[in-house]
Amino acid sequence: MLKNNRLTPKPAIDNLDDLWERTLGDPVVKIAILDGPTNLNHACLTDSNSRYISQRPSSSIQSSHGTFITSLIAAKHSSEVKGIAPACSFLLHDIYQEKPDGSLYSCSQSDIAAGIHNALENGANIINISGGEPIGSDVEMMPRLVNALQMCEQQGVLVVAATGNEGDARLHVPARFPTVLAVGSIDLQGLPSGFSNWTAADRLHGITTIGENIHGAINQAEQLVGKMSGTSFSTALVSGVAALLASCQQQPRDMLQIRDWILSCATPCLQNEGINCNRILAGRLNIKSILTQFQDMLLPVAKDISSKQVHNVTPSNSIQKVTIMNQENSSAPQSTHVTASAADANTEAATDAVSASAIDSTAVDNASTTVSASAASTSQVEPSESAQCACPTAVAPSSVSPSASSFNPSNNQGNTPTFENCQLVSAIGQPAYNFGTEANQDIFKAAISAWHDNLPAELKSLFPNTAFSELTMSAFLLWKVNGSLVNGFYSSQLVWILSMNATPVYSITPGLVPFNDAIYLSMAEFLGENVGLDISDYTQLTNNISMFSSLAGTKSGCENQKKQERLISCLQSKFDNFQDNKNDVMRMSLPGYISGQTKLLNGNAIQSVTPVAYGINNWTIDALVSTLPPEYSGSPEYREQLISLLNRLYINTINRGQTPDDRALNYAIYNIIAVAQIVRDAAKTDMQFTTYKVTPSKIARQHSEMRDVQLTFFNPANTTQASTTYALTVDVSAITPIIVGSIEQWQAPISVASL
Incomplete structure (x- = not known):
């Protein structure tokens, strides 16, 4: 029963109620969910018919992605999430493993293949994969994964996979495999989500459905439900709809036939919608057309399903919600304070985030990349009942603003942006870094090791001798001798990253703009402040150490040594205090424009942002508190x-x-x-x-x-x-x-x- 008469929102899929009137699922239909760790003790999943078939070892589950995905399909309607097919059976296989801090390690194509084989061995009818690897069209899939997908086709098992969230003209693997039902995202108006991937070549085996602001279960102490956006969640919704269709399909069940129903009855994009129709793939999910065109192949409406159970789906403001950036992007999930270089696999959970797309101008006609004022909503594209699935009625125009402004630096020889090609960005996140290549990583390992060998003993214990420590990296880059940065030039050799929720989202590439030295210095300082390095004290300390070496044995040298010991003690104290208060907030702002892509050490690529120096800033709790009167600044x-x-x-x-x-x-x-x-x-x-x-x-x-x-x-x-x-x-x-x-x-x- 719903508590306090609160009404649970349902997924915003047209005519879902009509399908629910027929069935809420059949336990015989098994859906395998290949994802991250799932909290089956969550209030939304305790009564679900779910079991693990392969679980990663973990003392507790901190991430939300697996729990969120599972709740979209499996949550009972009496909980705060209305699962699409709660009466079906669910087989959970972890392909992502949590790090100690709750972020996720990447998985490989081999891990996905192993999950598919395990799902087949356990009798899965549908395999949901809300993840994948963004690889180029010229890169071959691993033979093991190809064989696993071919086996699914031979055994009549439907594989549903996310297209990815870079907003690029490419599909993730395994979504690009021709027998996989690829799923992209649209918004409530039926317009393609800016983050949703697509390709013209693969559009015939893919569809789109709502993927923005989806309501699901999260792992948070204070709140049980929240909202996420991304193709991962569109994928789960389509898997649930496929399971419902299988549950009311007349025997024998044919999952590949259901795939054909979904594709053939999808509402196609029309040219007069004013958008790039390739981004809609084969079309938008259309339950009404499926039920109309194939009603003779479906079981009649079940009379024992209470309409009260199916309806009552108006959202309530009394339900607390939180909008979360999913812990994924076009790179492997990262730990909270460790850089992307720590992950060495090359497949990530599907990139989920509320975003607008920087559309690849080489892959998409420029005339279709911007949503025009005549773009149409999904509700206005619905075909009549007598029409064939692929022949929708005329589209009425609706007023939709352009999705984003843009800036082309090559056309901007003066001071005025031309707003033509490059996507503008103004983001908030935390600094991180990546080495880009193994050779570059080895260069930093050697340089930091040599620098570390010459540190005073007290600093050696404070700064670990590793290039993967953000504290050590920032200290190395900011080291001064006689007032001059001696390692500052190394900053330009790192791939600087803006991360959100420990996930690399953008690389920061100052090389195209003036004053890039100042940007590199700022990034090194931001990195240090993000892990508790007091930049002011550290600057004084490095100057003092270089002076001490020239004054050793003199009275001034003794005074310098005492000052040095005091500064080291102060640095250590502030760092220890930071470690005890890891909830302290440090963020940076990043204004700029998308200027391409950057490949990370694990092989994944993320969008590159060329920043403007005057717009980069950061803030910390200490900085905010220091501006307050003493009665507040000293109050815990x-x-x-x-x-x-x-x-x-x-x-x-x-x-x-x-x-x-x-x-x-x-x-x-x-x-x-x-x-x-x-x-x-x-x-x-x-x-x-x-x-x-x-x-x-x-x-x-x-x-x-x-x-x-x-x-x-x-x-x-x-x-x-x-x-x-x-x-x-x-x-x-x-x-x-x-x-x-x-x-x-x-x-x-x-x-x-x-x-």
């Missing part, structure tokens, strides 16, 4: 409240920063933290972040793109207290967004503020 309670507030703010707003809305939101967040008093004032009054809203601004000025951003805070200890909303207008037309006008604020009852 205030510090804890500030950390809690900021963490909630980041988790609920995390995004890739490519759409105008996301860029405006990210700039507003950076501004209220680093410039305005909003967050500090909210922390003083025990307020917490609750909601945000981004809308096109009513202010319109020539050559600008304006967004109004509202951020609302409330007091969880006193729900009768009015919430506080802060509003600001952001112009996102330039590479670096800018606030227009002043920040406004007002109070309103919580019930009003949440509307």
Whole structure:
């Protein structure tokens, strides 16, 4: 039973209720879920018909991806998630393993193949793979994986796999295999999600369905459900629909026939929609067409399914939600404070994130990469019941704004962006690094080892002798002799990364812009601050050490030695304190434009961002607290409240920063933290972040793109207290967004503020 009369949202799939009226699934139909660790003790899954067929050893489950995917298909309708096919049976096989900090190691094509074989041995009818490897079209799949997929076809087992989330004209492996039902993502209007991969060659064996802001189960102490976006979740929804169709299919069951139904009845993209139809693949999932065209091959509607059980699906504001950036991108999942180089496999969980795409201009017609004002929504593409599946009715236009602004540096010989080819980015994340190649990794190993050998004994114990330690790397890059950086040039040899939730999202490539030395220095400093290295004390220490070597044995030398010991002690103390308070928030802002791709050491590729030097900034808890009066700066309670507030703010707003809305939101967040008093004032009054809203601004000025951003805070200890909303207008037309006008604020009852 639902508690407190709360109504659980259902997946936003048209005509899903019609399918649920026929069946909620059949235990005979087995769905194998190849994913990360799944918490079967989660409240949404305790009653599900799920069992492990291969489980990675783990004392506890901290990641959410596997749990979220499983809940989308398996969760009972009496829980806070409505699974698509809760009455089916579920076979869980872990292809991803957690690191001690809760992030995920990559898996290989061999791991996926092993999972497929295990699923076949356990009688799976459907195999859901919300993951894959983004490889080039000229790269062959591993023979073992090819053989496993061929075996599925021979045994009549349906494989459903995610296309990937780089927004590129390529499908992940195994989604690109011709017998696999590949699944991409669309939004509620039926427009292709910016992050969803596609190819013209493979579109005939792929479909799209909703993949943005999907409601599912998460592993968090305070909240059981949340929202994620990505092709992983579109894939799970399609697997669930396929299972329902199999459950009401007349005997004998034929999963490959169901694959053909789904593809042939998909609502195709029409040229007058004004979008690149290759991104819709064969079409949009159309349950109504399937039920109409193949009703003679389906069992009649079951009379014993309560309509009350199927309906009552209106979302409730009383259900707490959190929007989370999934722990995946076009590289292997990474640990919280360790760089991408620690992962040596080359297949990742499907890249899931709310994002806009930098569309490959070589693979896509320029005229179709931007959504025009005449783009149509899915609901307006629905065919009539008498029509054939592939012949939808005319499409009515709808007003859709262009997905993003862009900037072409080759055409920008002056100071004005031309906004033509390159995707603009304004993102928030944490710094990390990667070596790119094994040869480069060996160079750093040798250089750091030689530097470490000459350190004072006290520093040797503080800085591990390894190139994989972010603390050691930052100390190495920032080492000064007589006031000069002696290792600073190494910074340009690293692949600098902006990570979100320990996942590499962008590489930072300053080489194309002026003042890149300052950017490299900033990245080294940000890296150090992210792991607790006090840059000011460390700078003094390195200068003092070089002076001590020239003054040894003198009175000044003795004084320098005492100062050196004091600075080392201070560094150690601050680092230890950082380790004891790992919830301390450090973030950096990254404005720039997409300038290509960067290959990481594990073989994966992520989008490259060329930044602008004046827009890169970072902030830490210490920096925020230091600006406050003594009664707050010395208060542990205030510090804890500030950390809690900021963490909630980041988790609920995390995004890739490519759409105008996301860029405006990210700039507003950076501004209220680093410039305005909003967050500090909210922390003083025990307020917490609750909601945000981004809308096109009513202010319109020539050559600008304006967004109004509202951020609302409330007091969880006193729900009768009015919430506080802060509003600001952001112009996102330039590479670096800018606030227009002043920040406004007002109070309103919580019930009003949440509307």
